[in-house]
Amino acid sequence: MSTSITGTGIRVAAEGDIEDGEALKVPAETTGHDDAIAVFHDGGTYYALDDTCSHGQASLSDGWIEGGEVECPLHSARFCLKSGEPQCMPATAAVRAHRVEVHDGAIWLHPGAPGSGEEATG
Amino acid sequence: MSLPRRIAVVGAGLAAVSTCDALRAQGYDGELTLYSAERGLPYDRPPLSKDVLLGKAGRQDVLLRPERWYEERRVELRDGTPVLEIRAHEGGLGLSDGSVVRADRIVLATGGTPRPLPIPGGDDPAVHLLRTWEDAERLRERLLPGARVTVVGAGLIGAETAAVARALGCEVTLVDPVPVPLAAVVGDTVAGALHRRHAAEGIEVITAGVERVERRSAEVVAHLVGHDEALVADTIVAGIGIRPATELAERAGLHVGNGIVVGLGQRTSHPSIHAVGDVARLDGHPVRHEHWEAAQRDGEAAALGILDRPVPDRGAPWFWSDRHGSRLEAVGSMADAERIVSRGAFMAFGLRGERVVAAAAIDRVRDIKAARRIIDRGVAVDAVRLADESVDLRGVLR
Numbered sequence: 001m002s003t004s005i006t007g008t009g010i011r012v013a014a015e016g017d018i019e020d021g022e023a024l025k026v027p028a029e030t031t032g033h034d035d036a037i038a039v040f041h042d043g044g045t046y047y048a049l050d051d052t053c054s055h056g057q058a059s060l061s062d063g064w065i066e067g068g069e070v071e072c073p074l075h076s077a078r079f080c081l082k083s084g085e086p087q088c089m090p091a092t093a094a095v096r097a098h099r100v101e102v103h104d105g106a107i108w109l110h111p112g113a114p115g116s117g118e119e120a121t122g
Numbered sequence: 123m124s125l126p127r128r129i130a131v132v133g134a135g136l137a138a139v140s141t142c143d144a145l146r147a148q149g150y151d152g153e154l155t156l157y158s159a160e161r162g163l164p165y166d167r168p169p170l171s172k173d174v175l176l177g178k179a180g181r182q183d184v185l186l187r188p189e190r191w192y193e194e195r196r197v198e199l200r201d202g203t204p205v206l207e208i209r210a211h212e213g214g215l216g217l218s219d220g221s222v223v224r225a226d227r228i229v230l231a232t233g234g235t236p237r238p239l240p241i242p243g244g245d246d247p248a249v250h251l252l253r254t255w256e257d258a259e260r261l262r263e264r265l266l267p268g269a270r271v272t273v274v275g276a277g278l279i280g281a282e283t284a285a286v287a288r289a290l291g292c293e294v295t296l297v298d299p300v301p302v303p304l305a306a307v308v309g310d311t312v313a314g315a316l317h318r319r320h321a322a323e324g325i326e327v328i329t330a331g332v333e334r335v336e337r338r339s340a341e342v343v344a345h346l347v348g349h350d351e352a353l354v355a356d357t358i359v360a361g362i363g364i365r366p367a368t369e370l371a372e373r374a375g376l377h378v379g380n381g382i383v384v385g386l387g388q389r390t391s392h393p394s395i396h397a398v399g400d401v402a403r404l405d406g407h408p409v410r411h412e413h414w415e416a417a418q419r420d421g422e423a424a425a426l427g428i429l430d431r432p433v434p435d436r437g438a439p440w441f442w443s444d445r446h447g448s449r450l451e452a453v454g455s456m457a458d459a460e461r462i463v464s465r466g467a468f469m470a471f472g473l474r475g476e477r478v479v480a481a482a483a484i485d486r487v488r489d490i491k492a493a494r495r496i497i498d499r500g501v502a503v504d505a506v507r508l509a510d511e512s513v514d515l516r517g518v519l520r
Contacts, residue, residue: 021516064491073487076415076440089140089418092191 009101009108012039018107020044023070025051025061026109033111037098040065040081047081048098048109054079055091082115126227126428127152130215132205132370133231134158136166136414137399139186140421141229146195148425154197155223157215159204160254163189168414170258171282172444175265176289181255208374210392227428230371230382230390230397231421234364234412239274243335248342249358252279264357267291272344272355274332276303276317278443280361285445287359288325295353296320297346299331308452308482309462309470315484319446328353364412366401379403381410387427388420396424413441437498438480440490451490454480454497463505465489476502489515 010031018024018041026037036051038061049070051059058074065071069078069087077091084097097115101108129145131138134156142154158164165184173179192199207216214224236251238244250261261283265271269292273284276298284296305313320327331347335358344353366381377383377391381403388396398420403410419436426433438454456462458479459472469489472480477500481493492515496503499519507513 062487064488066495071491073491076491089143089422092143092187 009110011106012109013107015102015105015107018046021065023061023063023065025059031109031111033098035096036061037109037111038070039100039107039109040070042066042068042081046100046102046107048100048115049079049081049084050095050098052095053077053091054086054093054095060095084115125430126150128225129154129227129229129428130223130225131156131229131231132208132215133233133399133401134160134164134199134201135231135233135399135417136186137233137402137417137420138229138231139164140418141231141396141398141424142195142197142421143187144422144425145428146197148429148431150425150429151196154195155225156197156199157203157205157217158199158201160256161202162255163187163192163199163201165255167253170255171252171279172286174255174258175262175283175286177262184255205370208370208395210374210376210395213394226394228395229388229424229428230395230401231399232367232370232401234366234400236279236360237363237365239332239335239360239362241332241334243337244360246335246337246342246358248337248356249335249360251360252283253364261357261359265290265292268293269357270355271295272297272342272353272358273361274298274344274358275361275363276300276320276327277361277363278304278441280359281316281320281445282443283359283361284320284325285323288323288446294324295326295328295355297328297330297332297344297353299329299347301329307456308450309456309464309472311462311464311467311470312450312482312484315467316445316448316450319448323446364400366403366410368401371395371397371401380408386423387433388424389427396427398424411439413439415440438494440494448485449487450482450484451487452480452482453490453494454478456480456482463509465509466511471503471505471508473503473505473508478503478508492516492519495519 023038023040028036031037038051040047042065053072055077056074062073063070071078078087084095099110099113164186166186169184204218205215214222236253265287271287271292271294273280273296284294288294302313332344333347334345336343368378371382372378382397383405384397384402385405390397399417400412423433440453443450456472460474463471469483478496
C-alpha cells in the first residue's frame with residue numbers, strides 16, 4: 001500500500017486494491033486521527049468509519065461487509081457504513097464516518113470530513 | 123392488553139439491560155426500574171472467566187452500560203435490592219424490606235445459579251463456582267503462580283477458566299467424564315481440536331468423573347471415579363452448568379419446566395409477566411440458550427412483546443468461547459444435523475439434506491459469519507464445496 005497526502009485527502013489505495021466485501025485499516029499515524037480508520041468496499045461503493053467498534057475492543061475492518069452495513073467481528077453489532085449509526089445491539093453509540101472520494105484511479109480518505117459513500121468510477 | 127406505564131425488570135444481567143434498551147428504542151416512555159440483587163452497576167459476564175480472572179479488566183471495564191446511560195434512558199437502577207416475591211394477581215413485587223412496589227408488567231431476568239458438585243464434599247469452600255463478579259474476585263485471589271488448581275467440567279466455563287489459570291502459571295488439571303467435551307455441540311473435529319489444546323498448553327487432562335471431595339487442612343482432594351490416585355490441589359473450580367433461577371416464577375404459579383416456559387415475545391403463562399435470558403426456555407425447544415447473544419435478543423423480543431408489536435424471527439443462535447488465545451464460535455444447532463462435513467481441521471458444518479443447520483469453527487470469524495447467513499437464508503449447498511477450504515464461503519452465499 002502506498003499513501004500520499006494531497007490537500008486534506010489521503011491516498012490510501014488504488015482502485016481495485018480493496019476487493020468487494022473487504023476493508024483496509026488505515027492506521028492513526030497515517031490519518032492523524034485519534035483512531036485508525038477502516039475503508040470499506042461494499043458493492044462498488046467505498047465508505048470509511050472509525051475502525052474501533054463503539055461497543056467493544058474490536059476492529060471493524062475485520063467485520064462482515066454487506067448491504068451497506070458492517071458487522072463487528074466480536075459481538076455482531078452492525079453499523080451503517082454511510083453514517084456510522086448502530087443498527088442493532090449491543091452497540092448503542094455511532095462510530096464516526098469519514099469522507100471517501102474515488103478519483104484519478106485511487107481511493108482518497110478525508111479524515112474528519114463528514115462521511116458519504118463514494119462510488120467507484122471504473 | 124393496554125400498554126404499560128410501569129415496568130419492573132427483575133435481574134440485572136445482559137437480558138435485563140437489553141430489555142430496557144429495547145423498550146426505550148421502541149419508544150416506551152413510562153417508568154422502567156431494574157431490580158438488582160447485587161450492588162453496583164450491571165456488568166457483562168463473559169469477561170469474568172477471561173480478562174477479569176487474568177486481572178486485565180476491572181469492574182469499570184466490564185460494565186454493560188456506563189452510568190450516564192441509566193439517566194439518559196431514565197432507567198431506575200435499584201441495586202442491592204433482591205426481589206422476594208412476584209404478586210402476579212395484583213401486579214407487584216415484594217422486596218426484602220417488606221415493601222411492595224406496583225408494576226403493570228414484570229420481566230423476569232433472574233438468570234441461573236451455577237450447579238454445585240452433587241457429591242460428598244462438593245460444597246467445600248475450596249470448591250469455587252463462577253457466575254458473579256464476587257465469584258471471579260474470590261477465584262482470582264486463588265489463581266497464583268504455582269497454585270494447584272483442579273477444574274471439574276471441560277465445557278465452556280471450565281475450559282476457559284482452566285486456560286486462564288494456566289496462563290497465570292497455575293498447575294492445572296482438567297477433569298471431565300466426557301472424552302471429547304462439546305462434541306455434541308460443535309462436532310467431533312472441532313471439539314477434538316479444542317480439547318487437545320489444553321494438553322498442548324500444559325494442562326493435565328483426565329477423563330473421569332469426580333465422586334468425592336475431601337478437605338485436608340489447606341489442601342483439597344478430588345477422588346475420581348475408577349481411579350486409585352486422587353487429585354490434590356489448593357483450589358477446585360466446578361464448571362458443570364447452571365440451574366435456572368425459577369424460584370420466584372414457581373411461587374408466582376408460572377409454567378416452569380427446565381426454565382420459565384415462554385412463547386413469542388417472551389410471554390410467560392401469565393399475561394403481564396415476561397421472562398428473558400438464561401432463566402427462560404422457549405416453549406417447544408428442549409434446551410435453554412444460555413448464551414450472551416440469546417440473552418440480548420430475548421430482551422429485544424420481550425420489549426416487542428410487552429408493546430404488542432410483531433416479533434421478527436431471530437435466526438440461528440450463536441455463541442463464542444475464548445481459550446488459549448483462540449476463539450471457538452458456533453451457530454445453529456448441531457443436534458439438528460443429519461451429517462457433519464469438516465472444512466479442514468478447524469471448521470465443521472452440520473447438514474440436513476442440502477441445508478446447513480449448524481457450523482462451528484476455531485478462529486474463523488468471517489467464515490462463521492458467512493455460515494450464519496447460509497443457515498438463515500436457507501441456501502442450498504454442495505457439501506463438496508463446503509469442505510473445500512479454497513472455496514470462499516462468501517461465494518457459496520451468492
